[in-house]
Amino acid sequence: MQLHAPTALRRPADAMALMSTDDFTPRERAPQWCEWLWKHFGGLHSDLYGDTDFDGHLSSAKAGDVILTRLEANRHRVVRTMDMVRASGEGYLKIVAPMRGSAGVEQDGRQAWVRPGAWTIYDTTGSYAVANPERVEHLIVMVPKAQLAEHGLRLESLMARPVGGATGIARVALTTMRSTFEELPNMSSDAAQGAGELITQLVRLSLIELAGQHTQLTQREALKDRIRGYVALHLRDPKLSADQIATALNCSKRHLYNAFADEPHSLASYIQHLRLDACLRALQQDGGTARPITDIAMHWGFNNLSHFSRVFRERTGQSPSEFRHASGN
Template sequence: MSPDSAATLHTTESVPAHRRRVYWRDVLSQTFGAVDISVPEEVYAGTVRTSPLGRIRRVTVEGDPMQTLRTRRLIAGSADDNHVVVMLVSRGNARVEQDTRDAYVGSGTLFVYDRARPLRLTFPEPFRTKSLVLPRHLLGLGESELRRITASPLRPEPGLGSLVTSFLSRLVDTAATYPQQTGESIARSVVDLVQTVAEERLGRAAADTPTAARMSLLRIRAYIDQHLTDPDLTPEAIARAHHISVRYLHKLFEAEDVTVGQWIQQRRLERCRRDLARRHAAGLTIAAVANRWGFSSASHFSRVFRIAYGVSPAEWRRTAALQNA
């Protein structure tokens, strides 16, 4: 099953005005766990886009000002409360209250909350959030450790902070363009990155955690994404840019069950697949798109594209054109 086929869109657009509050409460409850909400009755709009990535669910929410409240009564009536939410405020501001903390979260800031405990989340202005909903055990934190980081803006050092927000934002926005296995792999990387930020907040020593290797891998992946158009992007060039040995580079990717070369090819194929489906690239030949993303041989590109997606680049482009017509 492709990510697209499992995606769900909920919007208040076609809902009668007098039904919107109830509809919106039900949609948010299905997505984040049962909540009560307070919204302006007369003018309200909201959209939720969600899809699974293995055990993780990606969610984008856009809406007008509102407040959500998750009480002990609602938690007690929930069938599944064993999840946490990693939320990025990408537009607007939020106020989050949980575990005796009351924090204001600005645009571009990340925070975590636990669905198993009471929560009040307020958006005083139109907003957009990008979130991952995941089983709490994936963060690798004990109960007391989780309580120490909930409802608290995660503001790590600048380099790490940029990786957190860019990886999560890009994953939520573009996961539907990836093969399912790739999307799940990137989602795990984002969770690893959030865990690293949490470990920093908790004051864990780097020597006691796999932080260094995890951060190296995430930085290398970001570097690969930035240099996909370079046909000379090789393991040797990547290792040299990061002042590590080629052997150590391959070791970092071993845990991901993929080689460095396979990862580069996979990412290039995803960019080509995306461009071939876009109207603005209709004037480019397939060979030009392939060359743009680092494939020097059109025949090789066509062969690996078919292996990855089950259709030729030309067939994919025709199908996408029909869907966009």
């Protein structure tokens, strides 16, 4: 692809770079748009979902080291491969914040879809794809990666994840990015520099908060896996309880309950559910060597037969003997 500055590029006194396909014939618009995106974003392959009619408008300016771009266009997709990455210069973290329509960002096996009021972020030093399946209006913000990688913030797991924007620091960051873009023509260079530094700091704080949420989720899932493993090993123990599990795993009962807060079963009902599953299988599989129902219940940790019969009927609508008979054993 031969690259040259599009004839529609203009730089007025406010230093805002403007491009509009309105300045081209219909046949020229799609090729010029693809060339502009390649040039402006440092190497991107574009396609238009096979459409032949296209129009797009793009305006861009800098706030210090931060590049802000407003993009309005028909549906289109962009892809950045590792070959394109190797041929590019400085690395950025790129934010897409829809004002109309939606965007789907895919990177490192993760995919994040965002609509107006939210934003997501991805790394231009790795391959990625962005889908815009409808007409869109986006604010795209590019922050030098080196400035966000400071202070030991691990960025890899935060890319291509919805950051938010409805509440908290992510909303403050989104509002600041939007207002900065709108007011850049009215700012001095020093003020623009300060606005860019503020955006960088707010994005960093948003990612730190997102990392904390991710860490808490990861820790909770890890504890849940440990709980499930312990329960599986001790399911037959009639003394299995939250106290016993907490002692064995060296954590508080509150942490046990929190680990199961988003599950359909509490910890106690999870244990009971597994025990009933085991009893159901035993009653179905005993065949001609059927064991007494009492033995099966006791074997799987039930030490109260009336309780076992009650929860069994609640689960199946039948008594254990009725269930065994219906199963042909």
